[in-house]
Amino acid sequence: MLNKKEKIIKAINWNKIENSFTKLFWDQNIRQFWVDEEISLVEDRKHWDKLTKAEKDTYEKVLAGLTLLDTEQGGVGMPLILEKIDDLHIKAVFSFMGAMEQMHAKSYSTIFSTLSSSERINELFNWVENNKYLQYKVNKVDYYYRKINNQEELFFALTTSVLLETFLFYSGFFYPLWFSGQGKLVGSGEIINLIIRDESVHGTFVGLIAQKIFKKFDQSTKDKLTKKVYELMLDLYQNEIKYTKDLYNKVNLADEVIKFIQYNADKALMNFGFEPYFNVIDEDINPIILNGLDTETKTHDFFSTKGNGYIKPIIHDELSDEDFDDF
Ligand SMILES: [Fe+2]
Numbered sequence: 001m002l003n004k005k006e007k008i009i010k011a012i013n014w015n016k017i018e019n020s021f022t023k024l025f026w027d028q029n030i031r032q033f034w035v036d037e038e039i040s041l042v043e044d045r046k047h048w049d050k051l052t053k054a055e056k057d058t059y060e061k062v063l064a065g066l067t068l069l070d071t072e073q074g075g076v077g078m079p080l081i082l083e084k085i086d087d088l089h090i091k092a093v094f095s096f097m098g099a100m101e102q103m104h105a106k107s108y109s110t111i112f113s114t115l116s117s118s119e120r121i122n123e124l125f126n127w128v129e130n131n132k133y134l135q136y137k138v139n140k141v142d143y144y145y146r147k148i149n150n151q152e153e154l155f156f157a158l159t160t161s162v163l164l165e166t167f168l169f170y171s172g173f174f175y176p177l178w179f180s181g182q183g184k185l186v187g188s189g190e191i192i193n194l195i196i197r198d199e200s201v202h203g204t205f206v207g208l209i210a211q212k213i214f215k216k217f218d219q220s221t222k223d224k225l226t227k228k229v230y231e232l233m234l235d236l237y238q239n240e241i242k243y244t245k246d247l248y249n250k251v252n253l254a255d256e257v258i259k260f261i262q263y264n265a266d267k268a269l270m271n272f273g274f275e276p277y278f279n280v281i282d283e284d285i286n287p288i289i290l291n292g293l294d295t296e297t298k299t300h301d302f303f304s305t306k307g308n309g310y311i312k313p314i315i316h317d318e319l320s321d322e323d324f325d326d327f
């Protein structure tokens, strides 16, 4: 008999899974597991010394900014969202994804320790705390992660998470891809590609869960939330433009980055079943960036299942409508 003050707390049963698609995402996440220290960065050091001061400054700052976003996602976003979800298997997938966010955050430090001095690393972390655009975006996201008291707020936190992972990271991802797409700083580019492949699966999974919650709302709630999501996206987009100009004007790439941001904002919207806003197509993206996104193993050479998950996530091919019937 339970004590009156106690409630039944359930154990996760992997032999009885409520929805089969969650197991697919668990498997995919596990298959993609990687460790930052497996990637060799020795060659990057040689290229690094040939970069201009402005190029080095932008490169280091985009990585520092990305560190902040992954720290937020691993330490706040995933744990607070999973706490509000009842399904134990979905919770398990979120926990694993949260652990990988910490791997992402750590991997930038591995790159820093190869390329930058300790003094410079300290300066960069100080810069993160004082950059108004970075702090604006992380505060926006943090606010919605901490405000989940009902299903509408849970939906909004899930869409915020997708906006972070499929949209806001890309002003930072652009620069490592720009170099690795030209055969430079390839080890760091490989790490970024592994992170992008993770974010692609995370954005798809979180987006699908958001869609399932959204379906259950009445039309007026749907309309209200849709308006609010686009408003948040555009608010964050305006901030991204300022952040991008601040970082990329000195290396003459701001316009290219903005196009890439728009492209990924559309991907984020589509992840939770909304219409794209900017309608940027693959052909609008600089081919160097698309080349940089090609993760056919360069320095990281185990398990053939670890191919590029960005342009066409593997998981999409394995899912059918029936997978969601019992959600
Ligand atoms: Fe991440």
Ligand SMILES: [Fe+2]
Residues within 6 Å of the ligand: 073, 097, 101, 165, 198, 199, 202, 203
């Ligand atoms: Fe993620």
